[in-house]
Amino acid sequence: MGEMHAAERSRLWSPERVRGDFPALSLKINGFPLSYLDNAATTQKPKVVIERLAYFYAHENANIHRGVHRLAELATAAYEGARERVRRFVNARSVEEIVFVRGTTEAINLVAASLGTLWQRGDEVVVSAMEHHANIVPWQLLAERQGIGVRVLPMNEAGELEVEKLPELLTPRTRLVAVTHVSNVLGTMNPIAEIVRMAHAAGALVLVDGAQAVSHLAAVDVQALGADFYCFSGHKMFAPTGIGVLYGRQELLAEMPPYQGGGDMIRTVSFAGSTFADPPYRFEAGTPPIAEAVGLGCAIDYLAQWDRQAAEEYEQELLDYTIARLRAVPGVRVLGSPQRRIGVVSFTLAGVHAHDLGTVLDRYGVAIRVGHHCAMPVMDFYRVPATARVSLAMYNTFEEIDQMVMALEEARRLLG
């Protein structure tokens, strides 16, 4: 199969260029070379990022924004340098629009908790039917706390949002539309700019969950998208765990009250009351994950050296190949058939529970995710208890897909 693959491959990108940068990719699992196809859960980390963490702790470690000594200055510069890299990465207008958080989940919770306090009982949010639990539950908690209504933008069998129904769901009370850029189950890429136009026309804001978009797309431009908030996690884009980003338009962040109280987020504190720092610091109470933020900046630099357009096109070819191979296996049902699918595909195999499939594939060194993928409403929509999910990164190869399909055939023989 190797030769056919070589012909199919994008001439501009070869995963071999980057594979050597990722130590985990040369692991052997049960005697097989690891085929890591669980990138939507978390990506592997390049050596430069791993070494950047060690370098920080060995040469620059101090707390930030609170010291006049040399190390404190180095640490602060590294941390703020990462913020500037993130700003460029998503094309935000200013670094004040970049809030460091733990991940996508915290970013969404921050907006729900903080912006939510400015809303009135009876106000509404619209959430799409294909959201990760992280973009559902914070709104439900807010609904319970404050009597906010939650409406659902439906999807169709192809796994696409029925965007034409959005205007009917938008009322004068709609404050925000919460939608994922790319579905973590179906891979569907949603038409964010169109959703933003509709929402803004009705006076509603838009929060975009970018967790599954940032590592795949050649570029994310929050200004071009028109998103009011854009959230993502470092660990899904080759950076460490524990660091994520909330992008928020400056005018909005400026109006929002603090999310947590503590050090670093204040201007003055007295027992008569405190005043708060400006964004982004208002939302970064306490000592942040400094080394992790620096690691995120390093991952962005790492990505910047590649032709990301070529990588995106290559990943698209690899995804098309994956789906074609899956569809050729008797009993496989691929969930959805969205027009634009990025990096992710879910499927079921008749007679074989996803969990058993995961175990068999693991024996052949193939790492995939099985279960409900923190998106139970999507499982309910397709009336399946669980699915198997293959999710790609720029370092995956056609051979890894072949290995996955071979193991899938084995599972079918053994368990089907």
Add this chain to the structure above:
Amino acid sequence: MEGLRELYQELILDHKRHPRNFRVIADATAAVEGHNPLCGDHLWLYVKVEGDRIADVAFQGEGCAISTASASLLTESLQGQSVAEAERLLQEVIALLTEGKGSAEALGKLGVLAGVRDFPSRVKCAMLAWRTLEAALAGKGTPSVTTE
């Protein structure tokens, strides 16, 4: 593939393909729902106790091969047993699966479940039916059990 055949032995596959006592007991003395939220495995275990005997035991649900076979084997081995014997088996299976204590041979057919010991992420699949039985025998009415 070595390890796989130990996990998915013929007996497991047979019970997965043809689960025994896969039905509802309308007049059960205990009906308990078990759920493994991680993988979506879900079952109802029905137990009908008469005096100190298990007059009938059955299950229904949806799950992976391991959890289905485990539940099926459970119903088969407890059918008509005394409640005391069921308690004893329950403790032995739990000890074997979660701590590797005791002997698989002594458990007869149920010993086949010991194959999960080499697959740590699958132990809770095998445990689901047994945790559910534990709640049923404890007479907790119709509670929900999870193996998370």
